[in-house]
Every structure is written in C-alpha cells, then in structure tokens.
Amino acid sequence: MTSQSQAPSYQPETPILSIAAKMGDPVDAAQFPKATLRFRNDRAAASIGLDGLDDDQWVQHFGRFEPLPDNLNSPLALRYHGHQFRVYNPEIGDGRGFLFAQMRDGGRRLMDLGTKGSGTTPWSRAGDGRLTMKGAARELLATEMLEALGVNTSKTFSIVETHEELWRSDEPSPTRSAVMVRLSHGHIRFGSFQRLAYESDSETMAALVRYCLTHYYDDSDTGSRSDAENAAHLFDLVAQHMATLVASYMVAGFVHGVLNTDNMNISGESFDYGPWRFAQYWQPGFTAAYFDHQGLYCFARQPEAFHWNLGQLATCLRMLCEAEPLIETLDGFGLRYQQAMMRQFCWRLGVTSRGDDEDRELVQAGEKLLLAERHTIDEFFFHSRKMVSTGTAPDMLKPNGDEKHDDALANWIACLEPYQAVANGCDHEYWQGEAPQGMAIEEVEALWEHIAERDDWEPLMAKVTALREMAAAHKVT
Numbered sequence: 001m002t003s004q005s006q007a008p009s010y011q012p013e014t015p016i017l018s019i020a021a022k023m024g025d026p027v028d029a030a031q032f033p034k035a036t037l038r039f040r041n042d043r044a045a046a047s048i049g050l051d052g053l054d055d056d057q058w059v060q061h062f063g064r065f066e067p068l069p070d071n072l073n074s075p076l077a078l079r080y081h082g083h084q085f086r087v088y089n090p091e092i093g094d095g096r097g098f099l100f101a102q103m104r105d106g107g108r109r110l111m112d113l114g115t116k117g118s119g120t121t122p123w124s125r126a127g128d129g130r131l132t133m134k135g136a137a138r139e140l141l142a143t144e145m146l147e148a149l150g151v152n153t154s155k156t157f158s159i160v161e162t163h164e165e166l167w168r169s170d171e172p173s174p175t176r177s178a179v180m181v182r183l184s185h186g187h188i189r190f191g192s193f194q195r196l197a198y199e200s201d202s203e204t205m206a207a208l209v210r211y212c213l214t215h216y217y218d219d220s221d222t223g224s225r226s227d228a229e230n231a232a233h234l235f236d237l238v239a240q241h242m243a244t245l246v247a248s249y250m251v252a253g254f255v256h257g258v259l260n261t262d263n264m265n266i267s268g269e270s271f272d273y274g275p276w277r278f279a280q281y282w283q284p285g286f287t288a289a290y291f292d293h294q295g296l297y298c299f300a301r302q303p304e305a306f307h308w309n310l311g312q313l314a315t316c317l318r319m320l321c322e323a324e325p326l327i328e329t330l331d332g333f334g335l336r337y338q339q340a341m342m343r344q345f346c347w348r349l350g351v352t353s354r355g356d357d358e359d360r361e362l363v364q365a366g367e368k369l370l371l372a373e374r375h376t377i378d379e380f381f382f383h384s385r386k387m388v389s390t391g392t393a394p395d396m397l398k399p400n401g402d403e404k405h406d407d408a409l410a411n412w413i414a415c416l417e418p419y420q421a422v423a424n425g426c427d428h429e430y431w432q433g434e435a436p437q438g439m440a441i442e443e444v445e446a447l448w449e450h451i452a453e454r455d456d457w458e459p460l461m462a463k464v465t466a467l468r469e470m471a472a473a474h475k476v477t
Contacts, residue, residue: 009049010048010049010050010068010069010103011048011049011103011104011105012068012069012070012071012101012102012103013102013103013104013110014071014072014101014102015102015110015211015214015215016072016076016099016102016112017072018207018211019204019207019208019211020076022196022201022204022207023076023078023079023192023204023208024076024077024078024079024094024098024099025076025077025079025121025122026074026075026076027074027075027076027077027098027119027121027122028074028075028119029064029065029075029098029115029118029119029179030118030119030120030129030130030162030179032063032064032162032163032164032177032179033162033163033164034161034162034163035059035063035064035160035161035162035163035179036059036160036161036163037055037058037059037063037158037159037160037161038133038136038159038160038161038178038457039140039156039158039159039461040055040058040062040157040158041155041156041157041158041183043468044155044157044183045157047105047106047111047183048103048104048105048111048183049103050068058158059160062100062113062157062158062160062179062181063158063160063162063179065100065115065118067101068100068101068103071101071102071103072099072100072101072102075098075099075100075115075118076098076099077093077094077095077097077098077099077121077122077123078093078094078098078099078187078188078189078192079093079094079123079192079195080092080093080189080191080192080194080195080262081191081194081195081198081262082189082190082191082194082260082261082262082263083194083260083261083262083309083312084260084262085260085292085296086296086308088194090195090198091123091125092123092191092262093121093122093123094121094123095120095121095123095124095125095127095129096116096117096118096119096120096121096124096127096128096129096130096131097114097115097116097117097118097121098114098115098118098121099112099113099114099187100113100114100115100118100181101113109185110185110186110215110216111183111184111185111186112182112183112184112185112186112187113157113181113182113183114181114182114184114187115179115180115181115182116131116135116136116139116179116180116181116182117129117130117131117135117136117162117177117178117179117180118179128166130162130164130166130177131177131178131179131180132166132168132171132175132176132177132178133159133161133175133176133177133178133451134171134175134176134448134452135178135180135274136156136159136178136179136180137159137447137448137451137460138273138276138444138448139156139180139182139273140156140159140460140464141439141444141447141460141463141464141467142273142276142439143155143156143273144156144463144464144467144468144471145252145278145437145439145467146252146254146270147467147471147476148437148467148468148470148471148474148476149248149251149252149254149348149470149474150248150251150252150344150347150348150474150476151245151248151249151252151254151270152241152244152245152248152268152269152270153269153270153271154182154183154184154185154187154269154270154271154272155182155183155184156180156182157180157181157182157183158180158181159178159179159180160178160179160180161176161177161178162177162178162179163176163177164177165177170290175452176452182271184265184267184269184271185216185265185267185269186212186215186216186265186266186267186269187265187271188208188211188212188216188265188266188267189261189262189263189264189265189266190261190262190264190266190309190312190313190316191260191261191262191264192208192266193205193208193266193313193316193317194261194312194313194316196208196316196319197315197316197319200319202227202319202320205316205317205319205320206227206230206231206320209222209227209230209231209234209317209320210222210223210230212234212266212267213230213233213234213237216266216267217234217237217267219233227320227321228320228321228322229321230320231317231320231321232317232321232325232326232329234266234317235310235313235314235317235321235325235326235329236325236329237268238266238268238310238313239310239329239330239332239333239336240268240336241267241268242264242268242306242309242310242333243306243333243336243337243339243340244268244340244343244344245268245269245270245306246302246303246306246337246340247303247337247340247341247343247344248340248344249270249302250299250302250303250341250344251341251344251345251347251348251381252278252348252377253278253279253280253282253299253377253378254276254277254278254279255276255277255278255279255286255287255288255297255298255299255302256270256273256276256288256297256302257273257274257275257276257277257287257288257289257292257297258272258274258275258289258292258297259297259302259305259306259309260309261309261312261313264306264309264313274289275288275289275290275291276288277441278377278438278439278440278441279299279377280376280377280378280438280440281370281373281376281377282299282367282370282371282373282377283299283373284298284299284300285298285299285300286298286299287299303337306333306337307330307333307334307337310329310330310333311330314326314327314329314330338360339356341363342356342359342360342362342363345359345362345363345366346359346362346419348381348385348474349381349384349385349388349416349419350385350388350389350421350422350426351388351416351419351420351421351422352419352420352421352422354418354419358415358418361415362415362416362419365408365411365412365414365415365416366380366384366412366415368408368411368412369405369408369409369411369412371408372402372404372405372408374400374402374405375396376438378436378437378438379396379435379436381436382431382435382436383396383397384397384412384416385421385426385431386426386431387413387416388416388419388420388421388426389421389426389431390426393413397409397412397413428469428472428473429473430469430470430472430473431473436470437466437467437469437470443463446459447459447460447463
C-alpha cells in the first residue's frame, strides 16, 4: 500500500508516440486570461523529478502548457468510445483535456501528466472545454482521501486558476475557472479498446495490447507470445487489478458516481472524479450522482458495474482472442473480488490475515454491524483498529441497549479479538485521537465556501495536510 520511490531526476519518455497516430489528435491548450497557481503537489512532483521547478516555471508548464524538455511537442487529445450508463456512445474522447507529457518515476513506472479544463478539442462537442474551480478542489479532496485510504488513484498534481467566468447548471453561476493536471499511471481507457473494436482495427488493437502490457504491467515478453495470448494475459491482469480497485472503494466507503467504460483505466488505477461522494454509513443504495436516478452506480452495485465493464472489454478483445480464456477470467471475477475485500478489510483494520475462512467471517460480521448504521464507516474502522492495538473496546464499541445492534456488535468483537495488529500498526499519533478524518459532503461544501466567499484557501490546505497525516498513519507514504 505504499507509493513509488522518489525519482532522482526527471526522466522523460514518450512511448505513446508509437501509437499516437491511431489513438489521439494533436491539440493546443486554451489561452487563458490569467494563470494563478493555487496548488502544486510537490510530493508527486518529486516522484518524477519536477519538484525543482519554481512557481513561475510551474505555471508556464501547467497553466500555459509550454512543453517540458524532451517531451511531447504537442498535447494529444485521446480518442475513445464508451458505454455511458450502459448506452453506447461513439462520439466521445478527451473533450476538455489532453495528454501533456510522459516520464518515468523513481520506480521506472511510466507516468502521464494529463489535464482537465485545458480547452476545447475535436471531442468537445457542445462543451466549452473548461473546468470549474470547485470541480478542481473536489478532485483534490477525492484523490488525497482515497490515497490515504489505500486506493490506487491518480494524483492531483496542479491547480491553476484561469480567471474566466463559467456558467454551469449544477453550480451557482458565474463561477470560477481552473485548469487541473493529474499525474497517473497512464490513462488508456476501456473505451480506447471499444473504439478500435467499433472500427474493426485489429492491428492497432494488438499494438495497444502490447503497449499496455509493456508499460503498465512491466511485461517484456509480448514479442514472444501471439496476439491472442497477449490479449488473454492483459485481460487477466486487468481483471485482477479491477477487483482490488473496487474492493478498495467499498472498504473506503467511496462511491465514484460515474463508472462508465470511458472512466475505467486499463492500468487498474482510479481516476476522473466528477460527482463522487463518500458514504457516511454502509448504505447499499447510497448514490453519488444526482442524475443516477436508477442507482446504477450506487454503493453496493459498484462491483457489478466493474464486472459489466470488464465484459465490454472482453468483447473488444475477441478481435484477437478466442472467448474461452476471457470467459474464464470473467467467471473468476467474483472470487477475486471477495479475496480483495478480505485483504482490504484487514488492511484498513491494521491486522494480519488469519486465512480465507476466518477473514470471510470477519468481513461478514463487520458488514452486519455497519448495516445497523450506528457507526459511520470511518468510525468503525478507526475504533476497531484501536481495539486491536489496545485489546480494549473503545466506548463506541460497547453495547447501547439495542438488542439487534448489540448482537451484531458482540459477533463483531468475537470475530475481531483473535486478530493481531501488524507490526507498528498503531504507533502514529493519529490513532491517539478521538475521531478519524472523514469526507462528509457537508465538510466538502464548507471548504469550498471558504474559497468561494472569502478566497480563503487555508482550510482546504489544512485538510490536505490532515489527510496526509492519516496516510502516514496507514503507512501510505
């Protein structure tokens, strides 16, 4: 659950150019009236050797999009299709963003710098290609909270205010504008494969499979396997990573909101946050997006959404591969998800596994207690982890006279007691506090109000600092 090591230097590398002609379109960034730096992620910048940039240089690269040395000369707006709420759309792509640069991090992983709000592209349709400042601030909060909770997520790398007035139907308008940069382990989407299947382009499909295996899964053997073998192998790796990702969503209490196929990263990394929410309680029907009227992407249906999206990817890979290995992988997703849930549950509790049978009972007992909605998800894990460390149940984990709740509580404590804390699992001062960090929507809105009404960024930055302390307590460094 730790991030990559620190890069000693900036290491540009642009393998996307090998497939760029079939995957993207060169574009220009918008010319913004002004560019004011609001957030720079120096920790993320250090991982790719860019922390030495001064603020003026930072704005030139990540607000004005002057190319980085020895990198892409022109940004690329990537092309893709996608199922949006399970309706196929062949008219989408990077409509307000682009791939700006690629480089290796300290662990030699290929990393992308991609934008949101950088202007119109051939795929903007009727959009203005812009991003609201509130949207950028919300994505910063989402990525910092998710990282602290052990979710494999993109990083919010930069936020630059662009001083345009934007009109939106879901925000008081006019509202402030920003351009954001993400650092991610690639952003080839399931929808990238869907577009190639739609166009019957098996040659580029095979090249894209090799690209993803080589650069996202560190596979140096693609040349020794057939296209069919590569496709089956990639699908198996993606399914494993997706099972882990959605399990980490569930244990974090996170609801992405828009789990369309164009929002699925082939590397298994979470990214592209819009109407996200953190569920305060273990409510299966909790929905993040106000426009998700049927609850398609509600809290409890997220594993189903991942499985369905994997099915669409499998359909695309049938251009290269027979159905049998793809079906076998799809059929095994449920078991992989269950195993990932057990791993993530134990990780957040700070305990060592006791084997599948006991871990499964632990998860079931925890879910039963959480369903009683007496404890928020964050409180449940925070105080349960304290109990493992001290051997004493905190006041929150004591009977309250509700027979149904107390039975579930007793069962939970009985299941948890045999577990052992991981080494140094509770030595951080965060665990000595009385309450955990959380991300209730009321706090998100309050943090934005400080910015919108008084241009006061201090509470937001203080929250980021607090979340990074929580990450350190979870041993996410």
